Amino acid sequence: MTMNRRQRRFLILCSPLLILAGVLLLLAVLSLSWRPVVPHPVPLAEEDFRQVEQLIVDNSPERFQQQGERALSLDDEQLTLLTAFALSNVPQLQHIAVSFNIDGDQAVAQMSVPQAIGPFTIYLNLHARFAQDQGRARLLELRAGRLTVPRSIMRSAERLAGYRLETASAASQELAAIRHSVLTYQLGDDQLHLTLAWQPSVLSQLRSQAQQIFVSEQDRQRILAYHQRIAEIAIEAREVRRQVPLQSFIPPLFELAHQRSVLDGADAIAENRALLQTLSFFVNNLPITQLTGDQPVGDLANASLPPSAPSMIVMLHQRNDLALHFVSASAIAASAGVTLAEVLSNSKEVYDARYGTGFSFSDLTANAAGVALGEFATSTQENAEHIQRLLMETALETVYMPVPRTDTDGLDEATFIEKFGDRDSPAYLQRLQEINDTIKALQLYNTDPLPESLTTDQA
Secondary structure: OOOOHHHHHHHHHHHHHHHHHHHHHHHHHHHEEOOOOOOOOOOOOHHHHHHHHHHHHHOOOOOOOOOEEEEEEEEHHHHHHHHHHHHHOOHHHOOOEEEEEEEOOEEEEEEEEEEEEOOEEEEEEEEEEEEEEOOEEEEEEEEEOOEEOOHHHHHHHHHHHHHHHHHOOHHHHHHHHHHHOEEEEEEEOOEEEEEEEEOHHHHHHHHHHHHHHOOOHHHHHHHHHHHHHHHHHHHHHHOOOOEEEHHHOHHHHHHHHHHHHHHOOOOHHHHHHHHHHHHHHHHOOOOOHHHHOOOOOHHHOOOOOOOOOOOOEEEEOOEHHHHHHHHHHHHHHHHHOHHHHHHHHHHHHHHHHHHOOOEOHHHHHHHHHHHHHHHHHOOOHHHHHHHHHHHOOOOOHHHOOOOOOOOOOOEOHHHHHHHHOOOOOHHHHHHHHHHHHHHHOOHHHOOOOOOHHHHOOOO
């Protein structure tokens, strides 16, 4: 059977597409697999989080505001743990599994990335081999499944990634600055050794830029609305005193959130998140433009920015530090998740025990209460509206923050070890459980109507 001219022409035209399809199919077969080389990540345990917290403290400078070099050494287990912790805090990356193995001055990193195709799941398995070369750790080999990536492509990809990082947004440029702050990276003695140029100003700028990346235009409008209400309350309160209780802000702000959510039909979860973020910036005396940028947006595009809220000392149970811990933890839990909020808060207390004012269980109580508020206020629409109704009516701080015990505050590291041993000891864990039980018992997290006694100022 012979082909006619039209069939031959059609075959000639389709040949490149068939060849391309065949090449793509071959690449898929070589690079993808039905099984992961690294098992699916399991949720980190409590002891894992405490190890992450200790790593943060052990590798922090004694004074965060001082610039200088820091030496950091990590073994493969620590590197794997820190990577797993970082991935677990990014929803889009939580299913990626990574492992490291460092042997002398050689290292192997493996990654399994699941890909869903209909009812099936296949895996992109990456295998990277590093070795000490010319005084630094270098990537010598990269494989995707059974497909080896040519070294020229690896180097070109590295250069392209660096170029795009430095020529993209302002936030990306800050990331590039941090990348350049790694002065040396070497493999030896079964560890990865880093020398960092510690620059607090770069980290501060990155925090500002990174928060703007995840704030949408709608979020910016919400933040400006809450900032305006905070400014009005603060300006009025300043005429009387510079120290103002957090309770002066909680009911009116959640009343505004209730109005915007229930009456105006807005997203209650998004409203609560914006409220807590804005309140955190005010309590920590940070400029709101770090969240919103310098220009008004949306419906406020033709208006000026709201008046700046005056600097004030905000108190919770007559203590400024409790207000800082409570509001900061609630904002982090609402925007970045409970795990990150808890690790950062606990790390701060361990750091204070070693270098600062001492370990404080009352600060931990404020952290835990703030995390609980941030989590509950952004968990479901029903819970978000429930929180709004209760907090817009309450007149008591104890509705959202129990009075903490102060009998074991200000413990330096040596005293902490003498009283509790370490943070895995039964005595320490029991104290944490007592704090958590006290917070769980708060009426705020009960969906029944708020008793009238809690909406009456008994002061």
